[in-house]
Amino acid sequence: MMRLLLLAGTAEARQLAAALGSERRVSVIASLAGATRSPRPLGVATRIGGFGGAEGFADWLKRERIDAVMDATHPFAARISHRTAEVCDALGLSYVQFLRPPWMPVDGDRWHFLNDESDAARFIPAGARVFLATGRQGLERFANLEGRELVCRQIDTPDRAFPFPNGHFMVGAPPFDVEDEEVLFRRLGIDWLVAKNAGGSASRAKLDAARHLHLPVAMIRRPLQPEGPKLQTVAAALGWVRRRL
Known part of the structure; x- marks a missing residue:
């Protein structure tokens, strides 16, 4: 069984948690940074709060025997995303960033x-x-x-x-x-x-x-995002997980 860490905090992360929670071959742990005091339940095991920097994050991933990390945090949570990509690379863990497309102006926008x-x-x-x-x-x-x-x-x-x-x-x-x-x-x-x-x-x-x-x-404008694979739809993110089972 794959053990997946889902870094949550977006509407799409909630959709992913709901879909992956019913996948019998995946054990999902969602993580919330704690920016909202009383977040709605995600329907999967959830931890709230920081990891204690890069070293603490790496220790937690090893202790929990995480196989893959999906970063579905806010596009402006760039510090978290950069750290996650770097730690996963150092540990040899599968990593992907869910990054929804930016808004583009249309006629009438100022x-x-x-x-x-x-x-x-x-x-x-x-x-x-x-x-x-x-x-x-x-x-x-x-x-x-x-x-x-x-x-x-x-x-x-x-x-x-x-x-x-x-x-x-x-x-x-x-x-x-x-x-x-x-x-x-x-x-x-x-x-x-x-x-x-x-x-x-x-x-x-x-x-x-x-x-x-x-x-x-x-x-x-969005901050610079980390290098690495990126997905833009919930369907693509679910496909990424299932290809690794």
Whole structure:
């Protein structure tokens, strides 16, 4: 029986866990980083939290006798992905990254591409009301957006104050539909949307809403991903596992 570690945290990882959980020839352990306080059960054995760096991760993989690792973390969890690829290569374990395609602009979109969060200040004018659909991680990199009013949406109730005097948190749990996002942006008087190019359908509604409202979008490009095999569909990921049984 194959022992597979599924690095989860995305909608597609949830689909993979559901499909692989019914595969009798695979023993799946899912891992969540712990970014969400009360994640929904994945239906397979799940661990939550870090591994203690590269050395701790390698020790855990050996102790649990893992045969293969599927990295289905968020496209912006690049540090985790690079470490995973390097450790798997050192141990001789099969490794693959599930990386959904990035979003691409369509007619009517007003996107401005950023290399990282700090680039937003070059495009967003003073006085703008900005919706940060980026979560709380990396929020400190928006420190140069003085003179703009910031609204940051996150899943969990904030456990600390907003880091800048010109902003506040709001709580919202996905999924969000396009109509609700339009209503929200109108109610808040949003002038700009900032988003990470995560790809996928689960969180695209905000971009469609911005297009309908003719709002400009500051789109943060993905970080560099590790070398190694990559898959873009759940079907391809399941096929990768079954070929190794």
